[in-house]
Amino acid sequence: MSGTEGTEGTRPTPGGRDAPAPAPAARTVDVPDLVARARRGEPRAVARLISLVEGGAPQLREVMAALAPHSGGAYVIGLTGSPGVGKSTCTSALTSAYRRAGKRVGVLAVDPSSPFSGGALLGDRVRMNDHASDPGVYIRSMATRGRLGGLAEAAPQAVRVLDAAGCDIVLVETVGVGQSEVEIASQADTTVVLLAPGMGDGIQAAKAGILEIGDMFVVNKADRDGADATVRELNHMLGLGAPRGPGDWRPTVTKAVAARGEGVDDVVAALEKHRAWMEEHGELTARRTRRAAKEIETVALTALRARIADLSGDRRLAALSDRIVTGDLDPYAAADQLLAEVTGQ
Numbered sequence: 001m002s003g004t005e006g007t008e009g010t011r012p013t014p015g016g017r018d019a020p021a022p023a024p025a026a027r028t029v030d031v032p033d034l035v036a037r038a039r040r041g042e043p044r045a046v047a048r049l050i051s052l053v054e055g056g057a058p059q060l061r062e063v064m065a066a067l068a069p070h071s072g073g074a075y076v077i078g079l080t081g082s083p084g085v086g087k088s089t090c091t092s093a094l095t096s097a098y099r100r101a102g103k104r105v106g107v108l109a110v111d112p113s114s115p116f117s118g119g120a121l122l123g124d125r126v127r128m129n130d131h132a133s134d135p136g137v138y139i140r141s142m143a144t145r146g147r148l149g150g151l152a153e154a155a156p157q158a159v160r161v162l163d164a165a166g167c168d169i170v171l172v173e174t175v176g177v178g179q180s181e182v183e184i185a186s187q188a189d190t191t192v193v194l195l196a197p198g199m200g201d202g203i204q205a206a207k208a209g210i211l212e213i214g215d216m217f218v219v220n221k222a223d224r225d226g227a228d229a230t231v232r233e234l235n236h237m238l239g240l241g242a243p244r245g246p247g248d249w250r251p252t253v254t255k256a257v258a259a260r261g262e263g264v265d266d267v268v269a270a271l272e273k274h275r276a277w278m279e280e281h282g283e284l285t286a287r288r289t290r291r292a293a294k295e296i297e298t299v300a301l302t303a304l305r306a307r308i309a310d311l312s313g314d315r316r317l318a319a320l321s322d323r324i325v326t327g328d329l330d331p332y333a334a335a336d337q338l339l340a341e342v343t344g345q
Contacts, residue, residue: 029059035066038165041104043138046165050140053157064157070164072288074106075275078188080174080213085196086220090258090267091173095131097268098169106162106170107131107139108155138162156187156295185213186294189287190274192267194218195234197226211237214251216270222255222263231255249277307342316341 029052037045052063077094079087088109095105131137142158155172162170174184185191193214219230234253244250252270256263278284320338323329 029057031059031062031066035063035070035164038161039070041135041166046138046161047140049161049165050142050154050158053161054142054154056154060157064160067160067164071160072163074159074163074167074170076159076163076170076172076187076189077271078172078174078184078191079194080184080191081194082196085194086258087173087194090194090218090220090256090264091171092130093256093258093261093264094171094267095137096261097264099131099134099136101268103168104136104166105138106159106165106167107137107173108158108162108170109139109141109173110155110175111141138165138167156291156298159187186291189278189284190215190271192216192218192271194220195230196221197224197230215249215274216252216254216267218267219253219255220258223257223260227255247281249274249283304342308338 029048034045034049038049049063049067051057052059057063079091079094081087091107091109095107098105131139140158140162142155159170159172172184172188191213193216195217197219217234219227219234221227231253238251238253252273254263254266254270256267258264275284278287317338320329320334324331324334
């Protein structure tokens with residue numbers, strides 16, 4: 001693999017934004033060949049596979065079936081935090097550290113979509129330009145397309161592609177998140193929450209969501225005033241959290257200046273310590289099992305929504321709606337009948 005791949009199906013526009021391009025003509029997709037080429041590390045094949053899963057192509061099921069035997073080897077690290085804490089810079093620094101250790105690295109960087117153009121400012125590709133020519137690094141930017149939670153809808157499948165393509169490490173960088181956008185915790189083996197001094201993050205971390213999802217915390221831009229105070233606040237709040245028994249994991253707090261590479265080795269050491277703890281206690285398998293269960297649920301619900309959407313204008317839906325209007329039926333009973341008809345139960 002080499003270089004930085006953008007999102008297929010977009011075209012550059014002034015200001016560095018990606019806007020939807022005209023839909024390409026339908027073409028035959030040789031999925032086994034694509035998977036074989038991706039396994040050999042060909043970036044175009046990896047990009048095409050991610051585009052297929054991101055676009056919900058008809059070959060999606062075939063792609064997932066072909067990738068399944070090759071998945072499960074990558075260590076998935078999620079990086080999240082408020083805008084401005086240096087997620088992209090930290091992702092780049094971690095990529096460099098893992099490359100020095102001889103690891104193949106995949107980066108999935110999620111950017112917010114414009115509510116006006118539907119495009120996304122893929123700034124992560126600018127900050128990670130140092131890795132663009134490295135054959136051991138694959139970088140993919142994805143737009144959220146309006147999805148909340150900090151991730152793109154196709155992120156789990158994209159991670160699976162990078163995993164099957166031979167990446168030892170997959171770094172998933174979320175959009176700048178707030179207090180409740182914590183989806184990354186269910187998609188990563190280890191979740192890293194980044195904070196920066198002087199941004200009020202120490203207090204924000206105490207609020208619902210952010211404090212609970214972090215397996216480790218990194219106070220980035222630690223050369224600024226207030227870094228030590230932020231570390232103390234975090235350690236104090238972690239001490240006030242749920243009681244932990246002997247042998248339980250206690251989230252670590254690490255300082256770094258990612259822009260200068262300072263403290264990055266300490267972050268990697270903390271990541272490896274957490275990974276070792278999970279493997280020793282069976283938590284890594286448990287997390288991946290929960291992740292698979294969530295993925296199954298999401299696929300099933302998506303299919304069910306599609307089947308219900310097909311009923312728009314259907315006489316059965318119209319008949320149920322009429323009965324609600326006349327008071328013969330309540331919405332919950334109507335929904336039960338509709339689900340029974342859709343699922344055949």
